[in-house]
Amino acid sequence: MPTKVVYSTSATATGGRDGHSKTHDGALDVNLAVPTEMGGPGGGVNPEQLFATGYAACFLGALKFYAGQKKVKVPDDANVTVTVGIGPREDTGFGLDVKIKVDLPGIEKDVAEDLIAGGHKVCPYSHATSGTLNITPELA
Numbered sequence: 001m002p003t004k005v006v007y008s009t010s011a012t013a014t015g016g017r018d019g020h021s022k023t024h025d026g027a028l029d030v031n032l033a034v035p036t037e038m039g040g041p042g043g044g045v046n047p048e049q050l051f052a053t054g055y056a057a058c059f060l061g062a063l064k065f066y067a068g069q070k071k072v073k074v075p076d077d078a079n080v081t082v083t084v085g086i087g088p089r090e091d092t093g094f095g096l097d098v099k100i101k102v103d104l105p106g107i108e109k110d111v112a113e114d115l116i117a118g119g120h121k122v123c124p125y126s127h128a129t130s131g132t133l134n135i136t137p138e139l140a
Helices: 049-068 109-122 124-127
Strands: 011-014 021-022 029-032 079-088 094-104
Touching: 049 079, 049 094, 049 109, 049 124, 094 109, 109 124
Parallel strands: none
Antiparallel strands: 011 021, 021 029, 079 094
């Protein structure tokens, strides 16, 4: 839990996976659709895409924060790819499978791996999913 909330946002969804979602400030306003792979019509955004997008951006931000503490310059073309899969769990309901690949061009392997591990420790998405998802970020 944060010691002090410095930013907060809200979004409302209607219609579930085949519906609509938007943030209260209007910055994000999307039609949602079940992917064809899950028996839906496709053609819209789905929660897994939103999660992957948010996690990728947050992870790169956390990695840059950690790198700043270590006085390491992260290259401008660094990128993070988060892949989010969804499927049935053995018990009941659905579960997520999350993979993270980090590309740090020009950074030595041992330094890059330290930055990835440090970013994973400080990333709030990684923290929120620890204990529920098995995520091991990798160097691309």
